[in-house]
Amino acid sequence: MPLLKPEQYSIADIYALPDGQRAELIHGRLYNMTPPGTLHQRIVLNLAAEIRSYIKKHNGSCEIFPAPFAVFLNKDEKTYVEPDVCVICDKSKIDEKGCNGAPDFIIEVVSPSSRKMDYSTKNTLYSDAGVREYWIVDPSKKRTTVYRYEEDAAPIIFSFDQTIPVGIYDDLKINIDKL
Secondary structure: OEOOOOOOOOHHHHHOOOOOOOEEEEOOEEEEOOOOOHHHHHHHHHHHHHHHHHHHHOOOOOEEEEOOOOEEOOOOOOOEEOOOEEEEOOHHHEEOOEEEOOOOEEEEEOOOOOHHHHHHHHHHHHHHHOOOEEEEEEOOOOEEEEEEHHHOOOOEEEEOOOEEEOOOOOOOEEEHHHO
């Protein structure tokens, strides 16, 4: 739920938040983030570890970052997100503050408080910003919705027991149940 303020928020407002408070900024609207649960964190950790292992094994140039990691998606003062997992292949986008521009691959793990944000708001945001691939991992529904924006195709829904090919890599496949 967005915090109310008559004027638009900016990244300066993100940095002015009290210690320990996290929020995302989307088109000038500030959204509080609730702390994630244990299952959420297990999924994030295991997905990040699986992708990191693949990148290292293949001497890949992409880098993976789990939340909290700042993504200044549109390179403006009105949009700032912290995806659960992001993979960035263009190292020129990375600096000490985070990622400046669209990551290649983003994963969001749905929490009860983030459902609408992950399925609707962020889906549009990531597509418009130039993210190549976006996964919505939904533990309560035991499914993953995969968007491959470069292909301009309908999303594909996988159950947790199915193996999901990672679109930005030719030979990486992930089975959520086996993590």
